[in-house]
Amino acid sequence: xxxxxxxxxxxxxxxxxxxxxxxxxxxxxxxxxxxxxxxxxxxxxxxxxxxxxxxxxxxxxxxxxxxxxxxxxxxxxxxxxxxxxxxxxxxxxxxxxxxxxxxxxxxxxxxxxxxxxxxxxxxxxxxxxxxxxxxxxxxxxxxxxxxxxx
Numbered sequence: 474x475x476x477x478x479x480x481x482x483x484x485x486x487x488x489x490x491x492x493x494x495x496x497x498x499x500x501x502x503x504x505x506x507x508x509x510x511x512x513x514x515x516x517x518x519x520x521x522x523x524x525x526x527x528x529x530x531x532x533x534x535x536x537x538x539x540x541x542x543x544x545x546x547x548x549x550x551x552x553x554x555x556x557x558x559x560x561x562x563x564x565x566x567x568x569x570x571x572x573x574x575x576x577x578x579x580x581x582x583x584x585x586x587x588x589x590x591x592x593x594x595x596x597x598x599x600x601x602x603x604x605x606x607x608x609x610x611x612x613x614x615x616x617x618x619x620x621x622x623x
Contacts, residue, residue, distance in 0.1 A: 531572050
């Protein structure tokens, strides 16, 4: 038996196969920020809430509607004010603009606000990678220092 080797595909055919591959799918938060045309700190906050803390699209929209749409908006947002607002929104029916924010989501937002306020007061940049590495630690910091609010 004489088996003939199969010749390699021509480079043009390989390039066409790569070109025919579908583009990679974008994460949902990217699609949303592009649709909303969010830029800068607005985009960063949306990314952090949606992809890291798993807030729903509706929860993020409600925070934006309440005036908290960028990282700078979170500076000096008081611990008790966060809990009060989110509990009130959770108690309100969805037909009247309410959204469910469980205790975990409230604590995550309190931790994020604590981190951003702390960095702002010390004149440091908002290092979100640092925040992501110690997010659970910042929940305890926010809880511990809530009584120091002026």
